[in-house]
Amino acid sequence: MKGRRKVKTEKWRIKSEQERSAQELLRGRAQTQGRFIDIAAQAGNKMEPVGRLAG
Numbered sequence: 001m002k003g004r005r006k007v008k009t010e011k012w013r014i015k016s017e018q019e020r021s022a023q024e025l026l027r028g029r030a031q032t033q034g035r036f037i038d039i040a041a042q043a044g045n046k047m048e049p050v051g052r053l054a055g
Helices: 011-027 035-047
Strands: none
Touching: none
16 A cells, blocks of 8 residues: 555534534524624624724
């Protein structure tokens, strides 16, 4: 057998499980709960706080 054997990792499975659970959580939220998340996603980095507000 030539070359190295490929190491099987579980990173991709874990990543897909995390994405799936996040999508399920976001589907279950009420519209008023996600308003802040929606506004932040639309505004992008230009609305990020700076200075003392940046936390």
